Amino acid sequence: MRDFEPDDESIISQDYEPLDSPKDFDPGVPNQLLDYVLRTTSEIIDTDLFAVMAKRRSTRKFSDKPVETTKIDKIIAAADTAPTAGNYQGFEIFYVRNLEKKKLLVEACNKQPYVNAPVVLIFCKNPSRVKFNFPDYVLKKFAIQDATLAAGYSQLAAQALGLSSIWIGMFDEQKVMDIIETDLVPSSVLCIGYPEQTKFPKPRRNLKDLVHVTW
């Protein structure tokens, strides 16, 4: 049971304005901006979800081609469509635009140079948004799942838009938090851009080794 309703806050925070907004945008109407950003279809490359999944491959070499703002808006909006525990949306996104901070993030992410990417999104856990009356460890578990799913949605959206990405899980949490000036613990750093070259997806184990049927 929920104790109270979550804050009526959009993922599009006060500091973030999508490039395109409806003229009659009313911040009081839930999902209005989200739906608008998701519906602008001009730059979508691939609308077949399974084709997007089948083609996705991590990229560690990005071209210098800048990523269009409308694509970034859509990637962020995609994160906002992910399910979250109790719909409390126990995560936040930090969109790192400062070039110096991106360089510092390379160091904070185990010196992985590709972290200095055209687009850098940091998905942080925010268990304080998860208002279930459950033990702290459950709220933290929900927040990490919320943040992870949201980043996964963004990763697929990036692929659908003709971009590629690399998920960074190897980082010094405190260093990242200091750079982006937050008390929230990061869950993943998602680096996005146009790939220097398109590569085939990596192999996976056989499905029959993956799935354990339990009767």
Ligand SMILES: Cc1cc2nc3c(=O)[nH]c(=O)nc-3n(C[C@H](O)[C@H](O)[C@H](O)COP(=O)(O)O)c2cc1C
């Ligand atoms: C939880 C997690 C942590 C990861 N951390 C890193 C990382 O720190 N650095 C990196 O280069 N790739 C990282 N990756 C990307 C994986 O190496 C990559 O997804 C994997 O090799 C499969 O390749 P694919 O994404 O092309 O299918 C991470 C992926 C996940 C899901």
